[in-house]
Amino acid sequence: MEKYIIVILALSFACLSLDAFEPSPLQDFCVADSTTSARVNGHACKNPSSVGANDFSFSGLHMPGNTSNPNGSKVTPVTVSQLPGLNTLGISMVRIDYLPWGINPPHTHPRATEILTVIEGSLQRNVGTVNAVAIAALSSQNPGVITIANAVFGSKPDFSGDVLAKAFQVDKSVVDQLQTIF
Numbered sequence: 293m294e295k296y297i298i299v300i301l302a303l304s305f306a307c308l309s310l311d312a313f314e315p316s317p318l319q320d321f322c323v324a325d326s327t328t329s330a331r332v333n334g335h336a337c338k339n340p341s342s343v344g345a346n347d348f349s350f351s352g353l354h355m356p357g358n359t360s361n362p363n364g365s366k367v368t369p370v371t372v373s374q375l376p377g378l379n380t381l382g383i384s385m386v387r388i389d390y391l392p393w394g395i396n397p398p399h400t401h402p403r404a405t406e407i408l409t410v411i412e413g414s415l416q417r418n419v420g421t422v423n424a425v426a427i428a429a430l431s432s433q434n435p436g437v438i439t440i441a442n443a444v445f446g447s448k449p450d451f452s453g454d455v456l457a458k459a460f461q462v463d464k465s466v467v468d469q470l471q472t473i474f
């Protein structure tokens with residue numbers, strides 16, 4: 293199969309990411325402690341004496357995600373939630389699988405810049421006849437994600453339909469329908 297390697301440097305919403313940074317850590321590691329109720333920016337550090345090799349290891353990125361959903365794609369994240377050793381280190385990664393014609397809906401990462409490599413297939417949407425796979429790295433242990441359609445049409449409380457109809461220059465019935473989906 294023909295393979296394309298495309299590297300996309302996505303400075304998504306540069307104005308947001310300019311002040312979105314994680315400071316240099318003051319210790320070699322600070323494994324996330326998911327048991328403490330201490331409130332810190334990020335996660336509190338686990339006692340170093342109970343830190344083990346598995347805090348720094350994640351297995352499974354070789355496995356395709358389940359793409360049987362309306363997006364026809366699946367993001368498998370490796371953020372501080374899956375890999376506690378990433379805490380304070382300012383980095384994470386994801387695997388994205390796409391069915392033919394699958395999409396990863398338009399979104400932004402409020403805390404991260406992203407660099408993405410297409411391993412197999414071709415994107416933006418997967419226009420090929422076989423599955424596509426991409427690996428992306430993000431400059432935050434917890435990049436966050438704001439999916440545009442969910443944020444606009446699925447916000448709670450709702451945006452007023454009249455406002456959205458005017459903003460998107462469509463009939464209000466179109467907005468009403470979109471608001472029932474998201």
Ligand SMILES: *[C@@H]1O[C@H](CO)[C@@H](O)[C@H](O)[C@H]1NC(C)=O
Pocket residue numbers: 358359360361
């Ligand atoms: C994939 O997801 C679909 C929809 O949720 C589910 O029906 C199916 O069992 C899943 N397949 C696997 C292999 O987990």
Ligand SMILES: *[C@@H]1O[C@H](CO)[C@@H](O)[C@H](O)[C@H]1NC(C)=O
Pocket residue numbers: 361362363396397399439442
């Ligand atoms: C589709 O993708 C969006 C953004 O990643 C996500 O919020 C939504 O849950 C996905 N829908 C399904 C059915 O997987």
